[in-house]
Structure formats: structure tokens, C-alpha cells
Amino acid sequence: MNELNKNNVAEQTSGGGLVFAANLSGVKREYVLKGETVYALRGVDLAVPKGDYVAIMGASGSGKSTMLNLLGCLDRPTSGKIWLGDDDITTLNDNKLSEIRASRIGFVFQSYNLIQQLTVIENIEVPLFYQGNMSLRSRKRCVELAKMVGLGERLNHRPTQLSGGQQQRVAIARSLVNDPYFILADEPTGNLDSKTTAEILDLLDHLSEQGRTIILVTHEDDVGARSKRIVRLRDGLVESDTRLRPI
Numbered sequence: 001m002n003e004l005n006k007n008n009v010a011e012q013t014s015g016g017g018l019v020f021a022a023n024l025s026g027v028k029r030e031y032v033l034k035g036e037t038v039y040a041l042r043g044v045d046l047a048v049p050k051g052d053y054v055a056i057m058g059a060s061g062s063g064k065s066t067m068l069n070l071l072g073c074l075d076r077p078t079s080g081k082i083w084l085g086d087d088d089i090t091t092l093n094d095n096k097l098s099e100i101r102a103s104r105i106g107f108v109f110q111s112y113n114l115i116q117q118l119t120v121i122e123n124i125e126v127p128l129f130y131q132g133n134m135s136l137r138s139r140k141r142c143v144e145l146a147k148m149v150g151l152g153e154r155l156n157h158r159p160t161q162l163s164g165g166q167q168q169r170v171a172i173a174r175s176l177v178n179d180p181y182f183i184l185a186d187e188p189t190g191n192l193d194s195k196t197t198a199e200i201l202d203l204l205d206h207l208s209e210q211g212r213t214i215i216l217v218t219h220e221d222d223v224g225a226r227s228k229r230i231v232r233l234r235d236g237l238v239e240s241d242t243r244l245r246p247i
Contacts, residue, residue: 020083021182021213022048022071027080029066029236040066042236043080048182048215051247053208055224056217058233064217067233071215072184073101085181102130106175110187112167114159120146121155124174131178138177145173149203165196172203182213189223201226 029041041063048054058064069075070082073089082089084104089097107113114123124142128134146152149169159167168188175183185204189197205226208214216227224230228245231238 019050020047021050021052021085022046022215023081023083024067024070025081025083027070027077027082029063029070029075030078039236041070041077044233044236044238046231046238046241048213049247050213051208051211053204053214053228053245053247054216055227055230056215056233057219057221057224057230058239059219061235062233063236064219064233066236068184068186068217071182072105072107073097102127103178104181106178106180106183108168108171108175108183108185108188110190112159112164112171112191114167114170116159119156119158120151120162120170123159123170124177126174127177142173142177145176146170149173163196164192165199168192168196168200169203172200172207176207176212182215183207185214185216187218188216189218189220197223 024044024046027041027044028039031038031040044063044067056064056067066075070077071084073084077090080090084100087100089100092100115126118126121139121142124145125134125139128138128142143152143155146155149172151166151169151173154162154166159170162170171188172183188204189200192200201223204214204216208228214227216223218224225244228243228247230240230242230244232240232242
């Protein structure tokens with residue numbers, strides 16, 4: 001871990017040990033497209049302390065999607081190091097990456113990505129199902145999460161019976177079911193009207209106040225302004241890293 005990242009993270013230490021959810025050090029990602037090399041990330045350093053709420057922003061082509069894919073264990077860097085918790089994921093095989101993706105990262109997508117045939121409670125349970133971790137205790141936890149996001153009275157409704165905002169609430173509850181390192185939210189309000197956007201951002205604020213770590217990718221300034229920290233990318237590099245509120 002480089003010295004800059006150590007200093008960023010050290011503010012959140014407890015008992016002298018570093019506490020962080022994610023850390024990128026010297027990360028580059030290059031693609032070859034139609035014979036041309038595309039430099040999506042050109043050497044990014046970024047430390048995300050546990051409990052931070054970071055908005056990743058930038059114009060199209062700045063590297064936001066690439067960073068999201070790397071943090072979500074959906075892609076590998078060309079060079080550099082990425083830690084999620086204590087795991088250096090650049091050293092892991094595909095099976096281990098899949099395990100971390102399923103158990104330690106909570107995903108929230110713009111299009112919700114709910115299974116239409118399943119009820120609210122069943123959609124929240126999906127990550128547990130894939131891990132073979134279904135039990136009465138886990139069902140109780142899923143019910144508690146549904147209540148926390150305001151859907152306690154709609155446990156047996158299916159996505160077609162819910163509004164867009166309610167569907168996103170289901171997705172947020174699902175993202176928490178495995179107690180992840182962080183919630184990785186990709187344009188979570190992109191399909192919502194202004195009133196519903198405010199409600200979802202209020203919910204994310206509440207999770208942040210509880211100590212949850214949130215990494216949110218957005219192109220909307222008003223959404224980014226709700227975070228505790230804005231990291232702007234440009235041409236595959238960190239252009240600015242601005243702290244708005246303390247962790």
C-alpha cells in the first residue's frame with residue numbers, strides 16, 4: 001500500500017490497525033479494441049476506509065465503469081494491486097473471485113436486476129440461496145432487511161407489483177444480506193423520478209449513518225453531493241478527491 005493511501009486510511013484506524021473496505025494502488029487497465037490499445041485506467045490510487053461514502057464521478061470514458069468492474073471482481077487490472085478487506089484480489093483465481101463477489105460485495109444496479117418470478121422476500125434471499133445458506137435464521141434476517149427499507153408489508157409482492165423506487169429498495173436490502181465489505185451502487189437513481197431519487201438517497205444516507213461503506217457511481221452532481229466524498233476521474237486518472245463530510 002503506498003504512503004498516500006496509508007495516510008488516507010490511517011484516519012480510520014482502530015487499535016493501531018488499518019481498517020479499510022477497498023484499496024487500489026497503481027491500478028492500470030488496458031484493452032485492445034480493433035487493434036488499438038485503450039487505456040481505461042492509467043495508474044489509479046484510491047483508498048476507501050470502512051464507513052466511507054464515496055461518489056465516483058466523471059464524464060463518459062473517464063474510467064468509472066472500469067473501476068466499478070474492478071471493485072466488483074468482474075474484471076482484473078492489467079497491473080497494480082487491489083485489496084478488498086484483507087484480500088489482495090489480484091492474486092486470486094476465478095473461483096475465489098466469484099466467492100468474494102457473491103459473499104462480500106453488495107450490488108445495486110440502475111435497472112434493479114430483480115427476478116420477476118420471485119417475491120420481495122425471495123429476491124432478498126437470492127445471494128443466500130446461491131451460497132447454500134438458507135435457514136430460518138437467514139429468513140428472519142431478510143424479513144428484518146425488508147422492514148428496514150420500508151417493505152415489511154409487501155414481502156409477498158412480485159416486482160411487477162412494485163414501483164421503481166420500491167424495486168430499488170428490494171435491491172438495497174438484497175445488497176445487505178451478506179454483510180458485505182461495501183455496497184457498490186451503479187447509477188442507483190438513474191431510472192427514478194426526482195421524488196423517488198430523494199427517497200433512495202435518504203435510505204443510503206441512513207445506511208451510511210449506520211456505518212455502512214458505500215461506493216456509488218453516478219454522473220449526477222446532486223446525487224454525488226449527498227455522499228461524504230467525491231472522487232472525479234478523467235482520462236483514466238483521479239482528477240480530484242474531495243472530502244465533503246467526515247466519516
